[in-house]
Amino acid sequence: MSTTEIDRQWTTRLRKRVAGKLPPEKLLPDTQPTYVSSWIYVFGVTTMAALIVVIATGCVLAIRGPQWWHTSSVGLFVNSTHLWSVEIFFFAMVVHLWGKYFMAAWRGGRAMTWMTGVVTFLTSIAAAFTGYASQSNFDSQWITTQAKDGINATGAGAYFNVLNLGQMLMWHIVLLPLVAVLLTMIHVLLVRVKGVVPPFEVGAEVRR
């Protein structure tokens, strides 16, 4: 195989493109700019730490099942840890969102970073909702019977039936976590490619 043929392979082109955009020192940097030394920059990683706990406790709940998480003390503990890690996840994500909004973090070609964050937020809301819908208790019965009218009013009820426990559980443990985790990974990689948005300079004109 000639050098030209090797250069034309999609694997070669992809490798060169990835290596050019994201060299190892950018992927795993050992220093950050001084403006990152502020508490407002810790909420992104707090959100990810909470997401790891959410996924880990969710995996344990999936292994043991509803009988276990409703009746045994360890099951109740893991169920509560799953809930409270979600609470911390959303708490940190909202503070992260406020911080990035007031920094106008979409500046400097970071629109995709901002938008992947927005879509991850919306996906997470859907994931949380389907989680409440698949608790398999009176709370989930109440939530789903209240939500069905709202969902039906949008016309989506035929495809997204909140009273169908199996469907809600599959959305909650397969589709939505998959999308949320993939988007989070893309979001973090984009932060690594573009870098953390610098603060506004006093008197500087904002570039569009």
Next chain:
Amino acid sequence: MALFNLSAALLPLNTLGRYLHWHFIELSVANFIVIVLMIVTFVAALLLPFPGRRGRKESP
């Protein structure tokens, strides 16, 4: 068990939730507390000094 009874007495969870009303806005007290805590955390994150800020190496 005593701890459980004490927490249940302090935070009764089997009663109707309390809600705040303001025009068309209806908000549970629990959600209101969470929103206030998020605002407090946001302001504190902006104002509180970050440990090790002085003498930190700046990347090029």
